Amino acid sequence: MPNAKVLSAKQAIVAELTEKVQKATAGVIVDYKGITVEEDTALRKECRENGVDYAVVKNTMLRFAFNNTGLSELDGLLNGTTSLALSDDVVAPARIMSNCAKKMDGKFEIKGGFMDGKVVDLATIQSLASIPALPVLQAQVLGTMLAPITGLAVVLKQIAEKGGEAAPAEAAPAAE
Structure with a gap:
């Protein structure tokens, strides 16, 4: 049995780790066997x-x-070898660890994870990894919202450049 000093140090590490896991929205557990120092950095x-x-x-x-x-x-x-990625962002740890696993081809493997206090399977982690980063999603939404306004601004500018004249109508069939 370890002495009291070592035991209290380990208990402190477990308490800190427990607090981090409780505060995290999502986490991914990976097997990092075989990665180089450069890859890890x-x-x-x-x-x-x-x-x-x-x-x-x-x-x-x-x-x-x-x-x-x-x-x-x-x-x-x-x-085996285990590392843990924790974040308040649900998507970030899954995306980063998944991209790393693809780059390192077998040396880095996702074991599992959790989200909002519940265990999730590898399929869920992979689907989370496919979601773009938050700034990219915000830009896509903003672009979608601005497209009609931009179109209206272009049309109004063209009308103003023509001096407010209405565009000539094409020959319409005569109504009889």
Whole structure:
């Protein structure tokens, strides 16, 4: 049995991990076996830029944290090398980890995840990963909203350039 100092340090780590998991809206568990330092550095940079908390975690510590938060269904995934990506954005961890798994071709594998306190399967993670980032979605919505207004502005500008004259009508058939 570990001494009291080591045990209290581990309990503090589990408490911090439990708090992070509880606060996170979504999380993805991955097996990172075989990635290089350069690949890991690039992944961590991308995670930081997108507000994703990414860390390598001991399976035992993560198991305790998951059991404390009601996510004990994920215990079966906690073997081998494990890292965890957490975020308040539901899409970001799934998108980043999925893109990384595609780039690294077998060296980086998604094990599972959770969203809003519930365990989700790999299919759900993949579908979340296919959703564009929030700024891209906002731009698409804004573009859709501005298209009719832009069209109206172009027509009004053309009318103003012609001096307010009505466009000549094509020869209409005479009404009899």
